[in-house]
Amino acid sequence: MSATSSHSSDKVAGAPDIDDLAARARAVIPSGTSRSTLYVPPAVPMARSGRSAWLTDESGSRVLDFNNNYTSLIHGHHFEPIQRAIAEALDEGTSFGLPTRREVALAEHLRDRTGHEQWRFSNSGTEAVMQAIRCARAVTGRDLIVRFEGSYHGTSDPVTDSDRPGITCAEHETVMVLPQGSLAALQTVFGDRGDDVAAVLIDLMPNRAGLEPADPEFINAVRQLTTRHGSLMIVDEVITFRLALNGLGPSYGIAPDLATFGKVIGGGLPVGALAGRTDIMSAFDAKTGPLVAWGGTFSANPLTMAAGLAAVQAYDQPAIDDLNSRGNQLRHCLSDAGVKVNGRGSLMRIMEKVDVSDLWWALYRRGVFAGTNALLSLSTAMTHEDLNLAADAIVDAVQAVRS
Ligand SMILES: Cc1ncc(COP(=O)(O)O)c(C=O)c1O
CATH class of the missing domain: 3.90.1150.10 (Aspartate Aminotransferase, domain 1)
Structure with missing residues (x-):
């Protein structure tokens, strides 16, 4: 042909x-x-x-x-193991107002694969990033988020450029957008306001900024500066997770405080996930409170969890x-x-x-x-x-x- x-x-x-x-x-x-x-x-x-x-x-x-x-x-379209997993889950019911064993199974698989201790699922990468930001603000007690020009992290307010209609002035007072990969800009922000920074949000190979793999020296600097100032490092692996068994972060030799996932981990159904250390993720633990809000009628729905597990097991x-x-x-x-x-x-x-x-x-x-x-x-x-x-x-x- x-x-x-x-x-x-x-x-x-x-x-x-x-x-x-x-x-x-x-x-x-x-x-x-x-x-x-x-x-x-x-x-x-x-x-x-x-x-x-x-x-x-x-x-x-x-x-x-x-x-x-x-x-x-x-796995493209109509991948047999995913079709089968969805059919089996569908037979039990489309969604419930209770957690399911399928949510536990996917979280366990992803924990074993990536080393991130705890997981929460949403219906999109957008929600996962939104929750990562909220969690970082809650845990640090600070407002300022640093992110990079041209990196796409979905469409929640803090990651939408301030010139887009509907974004309030108040929103961009708490978000700083630095030139992509600029070590000098990062050092200046941490020099001036390091102790105000709740988190640095970064994509290690940002698609919209040109799909250039990030410079390891720059990534190390993000890790060191955030650690020194008590800020969190959030790595957005929504796209890059597919590139390695445990995502792209480990190939840079860094362990982020929080990481966001989506896309392939849902096996073609709506998904997002936030993962991180237990001490940080406990912001969402009703037993330890004060609780960071996270609902979602269809979060971790069993069809997505079944499809996602089949997809990642085969990958x-x-x-x-x-x-x-x-x-x-x-x-x-x-x-x-x-x-x-x-x-x-x-x-x-x-x-x-x-x-x-x-x-x-x-x-x-x-x-x-x-x-x-x-x-x-x-x-x-x-x-x-x-x-x-x-x-x-x-x-x-x-x-x-x-x-
Ligand atoms: C790096 C990254 N983060 C977040 C998102 C948002 O994910 P979703 O479209 O599932 O909301 C995307 C979507 O393309 C993305 O590429």
Whole structure:
């Protein structure tokens, strides 16, 4: 199969008229989608179904899924162990107003794998980061959060830029946003206000800031300064967890006080998690109080817990090594063909100076479904043939958009 013929567009039997569907969507949902992050002008297609590494959209086009619901679907679509785990959990009931053994099992697996002593689950990475910040403020008795320009941590108020409508002035008085990776800026903040800092929130390979792995010297400085000033270090592993058995933090030789997770640990269902040492996580312990608020009718719902456990159990060290090495091969292959690409292992991002929406469409029309900012993530469902196909299509798309 050639790269371009992978994007077939046979009409799916019973498929709605795509223009009509888009118009209906815009009539009832602002900009036609509940996720502002999915915008590519004039509008992205709508998904219909997925099987292994392939997604079929509502107009019948079949594309290789390098988006993987923004890096969550580590095993692609319809992965048998996840399907089975969800079916078994579903048979027992969709959700309960009580904790379940499935929540305990996933927390135990993640504890054994990462060394983080205690876990709490939410329905999104956004909530996990929101709770990490709240916990850090509660534990330190301080307000100030330090984070870095261009790093995305979801859409709660403290991590949303102050120029976005709806964020109050009061909110940005308690959040300091420093230039990405700037040791000088970090030292200045700690020199001036170190004892006010509740936490430094950091992503070790921030996607939106360019998917460059963080400089180890800088990460060590974050750890040392936070420790010296009694501030917490929060590492956001929502995306990077997939890169190593225990997340990216340990590869830097640091142990954060708190870490946030999401995406792959839910096996394709809604998830987020906050993890950390027992003494810090006891902020959420009703027995020790005063209690930091954390509810969530569907937090740790059994379907997510079952799907997540199946996903992470199947994503063991050999699977991680294999996927990362295939990602490295693809990245080197693209670089050798002159495509500017950043990343590490199974995550990469095309960094060409071209219109990113044009690039997205050029990729999609050649059968490669990327993130809106040209983020590409591999799944274990991808075959060598899929990856070869994708490499040719990506090179072709980049060349077409450049000219
Ligand atoms: C590093 C990081 N943190 C937090 C989030 C927010 O996660 P969610 O979209 O599940 O709310 C994301 C989402 O892409 C992310 O990439």
